[in-house]
Amino acid sequence: MDMNTISAMVPTTDPNDFRDGDAWLAGGTVLFSYGSHSLSRLLDITAAGWEPVTITEAGIEFAATCTIAQLYALAQDPALPTAWSAADLFRPACDSFVASFKIWNLSTMGGNIATSLPAGPIISLCSALDARLLILSPGGKQRHEPVAEFIQGEAKNSLAPGELIRSILVPAHALAAKTAFRRLSLNNLGRTGVMLIGRVDPDGLFTLTVSGSTPRPHQFRFPVGDYPSPAKLVNCLEERLSPDDYHDDIHGRQPWRRAMTLRLGVEILNELFSASGPGIER
Incomplete structure (x- = not known):
């Protein structure tokens, strides 16, 4: 779809840069497919350099910019503890996109959650594993919220203007x-x-x-x-x-x-x- 009202694309992950008429841009697979006649700027978080996947004893932290392809590959990563059998859910969730490799390599975990559509497979996966979001807010603040509570309805969530999903933490007990x-x-x-x-x-x-x-x-x-x-x-x-x-x-x-x-x-x-x-x- 056309987005002919965009005047600038700004590389940033700082919520303080957000203003009326802005939208955060990660993979953009939904944003560009729906289009817009009101947005004036896109705040591009793809160059943030966030590590897609971090494995610790506490669980797995996914950057909001982790792509579906990276999540799919993780299921067979030898770095995953063998006791984390719930990683078997990763690939069925990714397959639920029923999407081309182009979508898999662009669409992000954070974007799927922020879009908040009922069919969002990352919402289903992360909710089922009691994942929590780290959300960055204007003024240097941040907050945590379970994915299952973050979603409030079809295309509705608890994000306030300017807020940005930074990461998704899946706890070890759920992975086991x-x-x-x-x-x-x-x-x-x-x-x-x-x-x-x-x-x-x-x-x-x-x-x-x-x-x-x-x-x-x-x-x-x-x-x-x-x-x-x-x-x-x-x-x-x-x-x-x-x-x-x-x-x-x-x-x-x-x-x-x-x-x-x-x-x-x-x-x-x-x-x-x-x-x-x-x-x-x-």
């Missing part, structure tokens, strides 16, 4: 979890209509994250001793998510998204709590 992944769309190469990710942490906490089918992520947690039966899980989902809480568009109507959310939730429960895993009441 046993996980299960489910995704559906209306056709083989379609946009995500439903995405659910379940995980069981080393301490036994079971977390189910619902996304894709809802405008924002929803999480359900069950401690050891309170694991749900399939019927109880369905009841929990029905109690927390009304029919109107489901997203509705050409990529999936509300009744279908609701029905598939319930179905995939039970599938994940059965996979994680199989005969070889923790027992549940059936």
Whole structure:
């Protein structure tokens, strides 16, 4: 799309440089596809030189400018601790873009989160792994916020004017979890209509994250001793998510998204709590 109102492209990562009519630019895959008739400047963060991936005992810190291609490659990086089995989620999440290599090499993790669309696979992945954002604010301030709480609705989030996502921290305890992944769309190469990710942490906490089918992520947690039966899980989902809480568009109507959310939730429960895993009441 045309963006013929842009008068300058400014290389900066300083929120104090932000003014009315500006937009942060990383990969730009959504920004340039939608276009704009009101923006006057693009603040380019791609030359910031941030290390894409930093692995520590605390977990993995992804720079906001880490590309989807770099995340995909990380899944097979020998530097990852072998106990971090949740890294198996990285590639299915990247594949959920159903995008060309050009998009993979430009689109960024921070950009996918900031765009805040229901089908955003990085939102689903990071929410499911209890990732937290480091957000830079004007005046030299910064704050942290869980990805699952940062997203407030379709294309809505908690960013104030001038704020910028600096990085995403995925904690080690979530990376060491046993996980299960489910995704559906209306056709083989379609946009995500439903995405659910379940995980069981080393301490036994079971977390189910619902996304894709809802405008924002929803999480359900069950401690050891309170694991749900399939019927109880369905009841929990029905109690927390009304029919109107489901997203509705050409990529999936509300009744279908609701029905598939319930179905995939039970599938994940059965996979994680199989005969070889923790027992549940059936």
